[in-house]
Structure formats: structure tokens, C-alpha cells
Amino acid sequence: MRVLVNGEPTELESGATVQSALAALELPGGERGVAVAVDAEVVPRGQWPARELSEGARVEVLRAIQGG
Amino acid sequence: MAVTREDTFEIAGRELTSRLLLGTGGFRSLEAMAAAIEASGAELVTVALRRIDPASRGSLVDVLDTAGVQLLPNTAGCFTARDAVLTAKLAREAFETDWVKLEVIGDEHTLLPDAPALLEAAEELVDEGFTVLPYTNDDPILARRLEDVGCAAVMPLGSPIGSGQGLLNPYNLRLIRERAQIPVILDAGVGTASDAALAMELGCDAVLCASAISRAEDPVTMARAVRLGVEAGRLAHRAGRIPRRLYAEASTTDAGRGEFG
Numbered sequence: 001m002r003v004l005v006n007g008e009p010t011e012l013e014s015g016a017t018v019q020s021a022l023a024a025l026e027l028p029g030g031e032r033g034v035a036v037a038v039d040a041e042v043v044p045r046g047q048w049p050a051r052e053l054s055e056g057a058r059v060e061v062l063r064a065i066q067g068g
Numbered sequence: 069m070a071v072t073r074e075d076t077f078e079i080a081g082r083e084l085t086s087r088l089l090l091g092t093g094g095f096r097s098l099e100a101m102a103a104a105i106e107a108s109g110a111e112l113v114t115v116a117l118r119r120i121d122p123a124s125r126g127s128l129v130d131v132l133d134t135a136g137v138q139l140l141p142n143t144a145g146c147f148t149a150r151d152a153v154l155t156a157k158l159a160r161e162a163f164e165t166d167w168v169k170l171e172v173i174g175d176e177h178t179l180l181p182d183a184p185a186l187l188e189a190a191e192e193l194v195d196e197g198f199t200v201l202p203y204t205n206d207d208p209i210l211a212r213r214l215e216d217v218g219c220a221a222v223m224p225l226g227s228p229i230g231s232g233q234g235l236l237n238p239y240n241l242r243l244i245r246e247r248a249q250i251p252v253i254l255d256a257g258v259g260t261a262s263d264a265a266l267a268m269e270l271g272c273d274a275v276l277c278a279s280a281i282s283r284a285e286d287p288v289t290m291a292r293a294v295r296l297g298v299e300a301g302r303l304a305h306r307a308g309r310i311p312r313r314l315y316a317e318a319s320t321t322d323a324g325r326g327e328f329g
Contacts, residue, residue, distance in 0.1 A: 066093050
């Protein structure tokens with residue numbers, strides 16, 4: 001199954017969850033201060049392990065940066 | 069009114085001692101940012117959200133935790149109400165705060181707010197339970213509309229973001245302050261300490277400063293300077309300045325002058 005993670009086409013097993021997409025990213029510094037949207041909707045942290053992605057899903061994984 | 073040492077103010081029931089808010093954008097390193105935060109005395113600092121960069125080093129959130137400051141996520145870079153609302157919701161997830169510095173930008177050359185979209189996003193976020201601090205034009209009517217929809221403060225610009233042009237319309241800022249019942253925080257345009265002092269003299273409750281500090285040759289020294297500017301301006305405002313006059317008015321009495329023929 002192919003999804004877009006931060007705009008990058010990414011191959012995941014079918015039935016992959018938000019959590020497994022994050023695992024594939026190997027987040028530098030862990031999951032603290034990270035937020036996820038799937039198809040322009042926020043997925044709360046508590047739902048990451050259960051929320052399955054569908055083919056073509058657009059996953060945005062964001063984190064704090066310095067900004068005014 | 070006697071000027072006492074303690075002079076706090078509140079945003080949405082949160083008491084703040086420092087009237088300088090710091091933007092974290094533009095620092096050369098996390099270490100430089102941390103040193104400037106300490107020198108500034110700021111209790112509230114802004115952060116932004118962007119796609120994860122696998123090459124990034126160091127955790128901004130950890131550094132800010134160590135500094136003991138409260139995070140104020142912004143929606144920088146959002147050009148529509150929809151993007152700003154979604155970004156605010158993501159920030160709430162990431163930082164576990166419902167405070168947001170709401171920015172809805174109208175064009176990339178001026179970075180001026182898009183007034184109708186800003187008002188729309190502010191109303192939606194207030195309805196969703198956010199504590200909304202909108203970055204707004206120096207427009208007294210828009211400021212009032214933002215207050216009417218339930219914003220916790222208004223953050224009018226002095227001049228465009230990062231321009232360092234200071235306060236281009238002090239008159240409008242004063243009108244905003246005169247009419248608002250919520251805190252007014254001067255945001256954007258501060259170039260140096262005297263700009264911050266002027267904002268406070270006009271009656272602003274606080275000043276948010278980013279580039280003027282982070283992009284100064286010596287950010288720590290500028291952080292201290294702006295902090296002192298904010299304090300000086302606040303004291304001057306409370307002390308009550310003399311009116312501007314066209315002609316001179318002697319401070320020494322005429323009575324009892326010697327007559328020397």
C-alpha cells in the first residue's frame with residue numbers, strides 16, 4: 001500500500017496504522033511534541049496505534065520548530 | 069497611582085510578570101536561543117509547527133522545558149482560515165496547550181494579516197475552546213471585532229514582520245489600547261529597544277519580539293536591552309507623561325528673580 005508521508009510516497013503493509021508510519025520515519029528525538037494529520041484531520045496521539053491508513057492517505061507529521 | 073514594583077498582567081486568567089514575549093524564530097542555534105530567553109526574562113515564547121526534518125538535531129521542546137517557559141504555538145505560514153485552524157489543532161495535540169498565536173497571512177511579500185480570514189479563524193477556534201491571541205493589523209475596528217468573537221488578547225503589528233521599522237502608526241495603536249478590554253500585545257516590527265519602549269508608553273500591555281533579538285549581532289545583549297525598554301516604557305506609561313506643548317514652559321519659577329538694573 002502506498003501512502004504519502006510528508007509528501008513522500010511511502011510503501012507500507014496493508015492495514016498499517018499511523019503508529020507504523022511513524023515507526024518508518026525513525027523520528028529523531030522521539031514522539032514528544034509531534035502531531036499527526038491524516039487527510040487534513042488531526043489524529044490524536046491516543047489513536048495512533050489503532051488508526052489504520054488507507055491507500056493514498058496523506059499523512060502529515062509535524063513537530064515544533066523555532067518560529068516567531 | 070503609586071508605581072509599585074509588582075506590576076503583573078493577565079491573559080485568559082494566567083498571570084504574567086514579564087511583559088516581554090519572545091519569538092524563537094531566527095536564532096542561529098538552540099544555545100543562542102536559550103541564552104536570549106534567559107536574558108529576556110520572557111515567560112511566554114512562540115514556537116511553530118513544520119514537517120519533521122530527519123536531519124534536525126536537538127529537541128526544541130526539551131530546551132524550552134529546561135528554560136521553564138510556557139509555549140505559545142503560532143500558525144505562521146498559514147494563508148487560509150482552514151489551514152490556520154488545522155494547524156492550531158495540531159499544535160494543541162503536539163504541545164498540550166489550547167493557547168494559539170493565530171496568524172492568517174494575506175500575502176508573502178508583506179506578511180500582513182488577511183483580515184476577513186483572520187476573523188473567521190478566530191471565531192472558529194474560540195468556539196473550539198482555544199485561547200486565541202490573533203496577530204492583527206493595527207486597525208482599531210478589526211481589533212474590536214476580534215475581541216467581540218472572544219479572543220483573549222489582540223496582537224497588532226507595529227510594522228510588517230521582520231521589517232524592523234518600529235511603530236508606523238502609533239495613533240492607531242493608541243486607539244486600539246483605549247478601546248480594548250483585553251490585553252494588547254504589540255507584535256511585529258520592533259527593531260530595537262526604543263520601539264518596545266514606545267509601544268509600552270502608548271499603553272500596550274506587552275510586546276512580542278522575535279527578529280530584533282534573534283537576528284541582532286549580539287542576541288543576548290539585545291534581549292536585555294529590549295527587556296529594559298519594555299520595563300522603561302511601562303514605568304513611563306504608569307508615571308504619566310507631561311503633555312506635548314508648542315512652546316517652552318520654564319521649570320524654574322519667575323518669582324524672586326534678581327533685578328540687576
